[in-house]
Amino acid sequence: xxxxxxxxxxxxxxxxxxxxxxxxxxxxxxxxxxxxxxxxxxxxxxxxxxxxxxxxxxxxxxxxxxxxxxxxxxxxxxxxxxxxxxxxxxxxxxxxxxxxxxxxxxxxxxxxxxxxxxxxxxxxxxxxxxxxxxxxxxxxxxxxxxxxxxxxxxxxxxxxxxxxxxxxxxxxxxxxxxxxxxxxxxxxxxxxxxxxxxxxxxxxxxxxx
Amino acid sequence: xxxxxxxxxxxxxxxxxxxxxxxxxxxxxxxxxxxxxxxxxxxxxxxxxxxxxxxxxxxxxxxxxxxxxxxxxxxxxxxxxxxxxxx
Numbered sequence: 001x002x003x004x005x006x007x008x009x010x011x012x013x014x015x016x017x018x019x020x021x022x023x024x025x026x027x028x029x030x031x032x033x034x035x036x037x038x039x040x041x042x043x044x045x046x047x048x049x050x051x052x053x054x055x056x057x058x059x060x061x062x063x064x065x066x067x068x069x070x071x072x073x074x075x076x077x078x079x080x081x082x083x084x085x086x087x088x089x090x091x092x093x094x095x096x097x098x099x100x101x102x103x104x105x106x107x108x109x110x111x112x113x114x115x116x117x118x119x120x121x122x123x124x125x126x127x128x129x130x131x132x133x134x135x136x137x138x139x140x141x142x143x144x145x146x147x148x149x150x151x152x153x154x155x156x157x158x159x160x161x162x163x164x165x166x167x168x169x170x171x172x173x174x175x176x177x178x179x180x181x182x183x184x185x186x187x188x189x190x191x192x193x194x195x196x197x198x199x200x201x202x203x204x205x206x207x208x209x
Numbered sequence: 210x211x212x213x214x215x216x217x218x219x220x221x222x223x224x225x226x227x228x229x230x231x232x233x234x235x236x237x238x239x240x241x242x243x244x245x246x247x248x249x250x251x252x253x254x255x256x257x258x259x260x261x262x263x264x265x266x267x268x269x270x271x272x273x274x275x276x277x278x279x280x281x282x283x284x285x286x287x288x289x290x291x292x293x294x295x296x
Contacts, residue, residue, distance in 0.1 A: 020285045024278055031274055036267045045270055053277055057284040112218055112250045132266045135257065154261045179222035185261075186221075186254045193253050 008072050016064055023060050030073055031056075033156050034080045040151045041084035042091075043140050051087055055080045070165060077156065078166045081148060088144060112183050113190030131192060138188040146181035153178050212240045217247045221254055 039048035152163040164171045
């Protein structure tokens with residue numbers, strides 16, 4: 001559990017005043033969040049771990065610039081997403097990203113996968129290891145601009161405003177992208193969730209073939 | 210107002226996040242009472258979100274925390290003073 005806001009403020013003040021060892025305690029609740037948000041963006045465990053370490057070191061070095069108007073977790077995840085985006089760009093993914101944005105401008109419609117028998121979505125299916133593996137793969141297939149929103153909202157469970165702030169985009173765009181990301185996942189995963197009707201070859205169908 | 214399935218699909222996300230205004234929510238609830246297709250889409254999407262937030266879906270590598278704190282320790286020793294600039 002993250003420390004209370006008051007405890008965090010106290011820790012930050014004491015670290016800046018020189019009790020630097022307390023930084024370990026400050027970031028402990030967010031280790032998982034930082035690593036996973038980067039991992040899902042970079043899709044490479046070793047690089048994600050290295051990036052997560054860099055993020056924490058940067059956070060330490062720049063702690064004085066944290067003003068406390070945002071939550072510490074939001075500030076930290078902003079640094080994490082920037083690090084992930086920078087590394088993605090270096091990996092030539094910037095080209096891909098701009099293509100996605102162009103698609104987003106054009107495309108307003110989507111079709112979810114229609115399940116023929118919804119009673120077949122048992123909670124036991126969700127308990128299966130394979131299902132979790134499929135979900136990880138599906139998340140990795142999302143274009144980066146959708147993936148980053150989904151990861152912050154549905155994996156890290158940040159709220160809309162925090163997500164918008166961490167990604168530097170308007171809340172309205174968070175909502176639009178989140179909706180599309182979720183529908184893309186539904187479409188990709190529906191076949192594993194139950195006996196589903198074959199997906200129509202619409203926009204998202206084309207995208208993931 | 211009677212909604213078509215396609216109109217319901219446009220609001221799946223807001224429905225799951227409970228962000229719909231009461232009138233639209235009411236219209237969608239009415240539609241869901243008689244539409245198994247849309248109910249299934251909502252249920253499957255909800256299940257995917259539950260699974261996404263499940264701690265077992267995305268896991269940390271073994272030893273991640275230890276390596277992180279070891280590297281941090283080194284960085285803190287090297288530059289013990291947090292800088293006064295923007296991140």
